[in-house]
Amino acid sequence: MKSQEGHPMIRTVASTQSEMTEIILPNDTNMLGNLLGGRLMHFIDLTGAMAAYRHARTHVVTAAMDHIDFIQPVRLGDLVTLKSSVNRAFTSSMEVGVKVWAENTRTGAVSHVASAYMVFVAVDEHGRLQKVPQLQPETPDEIRRHEDALLRRQHREREHARRKQAKIEAAALGNAGAIEP
Ligand SMILES: CC(C)(COP(=O)(O)OP(=O)(O)OC[C@H]1O[C@@H](n2cnc3c(N)ncnc32)[C@H](O)[C@@H]1OP(=O)(O)O)[C@@H](O)C(=O)NCCC(=O)NCCS
Numbered sequence: 001m002k003s004q005e006g007h008p009m010i011r012t013v014a015s016t017q018s019e020m021t022e023i024i025l026p027n028d029t030n031m032l033g034n035l036l037g038g039r040l041m042h043f044i045d046l047t048g049a050m051a052a053y054r055h056a057r058t059h060v061v062t063a064a065m066d067h068i069d070f071i072q073p074v075r076l077g078d079l080v081t082l083k084s085s086v087n088r089a090f091t092s093s094m095e096v097g098v099k100v101w102a103e104n105t106r107t108g109a110v111s112h113v114a115s116a117y118m119v120f121v122a123v124d125e126h127g128r129l130q131k132v133p134q135l136q137p138e139t140p141d142e143i144r145r146h147e148d149a150l151l152r153r154q155h156r157e158r159e160h161a162r163r164k165q166a167k168i169e170a171a172a173l174g175n176a177g178a179i180e181p
Helices: 037-056 140-172
Strands: 010-012 018-023 059-070 079-089 093-103 110-123 134-136
Touching (some): 037 093, 059 140, 079 134
Antiparallel strands (some): 018 079
């Protein structure tokens, strides 16, 4: 696995921070005038990728989007602001946190509407894994997120192993067609 030649081996969380604002139009909403969950996930994916690109400085692919909370609906005409940063870098993968706020354009009221954790993997133009720089957390919040990201990675690995085992057992019982995520 190669590292990015000419790039620093350690980056700060601040250097990965990214932000995007969108206005919610009729095409983004359901019949109730609320932002579609899938559209919000698309915005989250894009904003998360921005932080991952800033850390890796190479191509990145989304490996996982987990723990997404839709806390309250976003309405037609709201301004949605998404902020992201890398929580922790591993070997070729990075955990990115994305937080989303909605602003009512008439009242100016801002509310936290969603949060998500994602994993991006750095690859070259042929899809080969690339080593990413280390991440140096600096503030108390960054240190807390850095520690929590390791716990979440361990949880993901346990879940992956559990699902793999369930598939093997289902296949052994002749139940291979069963729907198992
Ligand atoms: C993500 C991907 C590159 C991983 O490739 P792989 O050959 O399975 O790689 P490995 O198993 O060696 O894992 C490589 C890294 O990815 C991480 N990873 C792989 N699958 C993961 C998952 N489902 N969740 C979280 N991390 C994952 C591993 O933990 C490892 O991290 P590390 O190098 O920091 O330790 C590959 O599965 C892929 O290309 N997936 C499709 C990506 C894509 O198209 N995304 C858009 C959504 S449609």
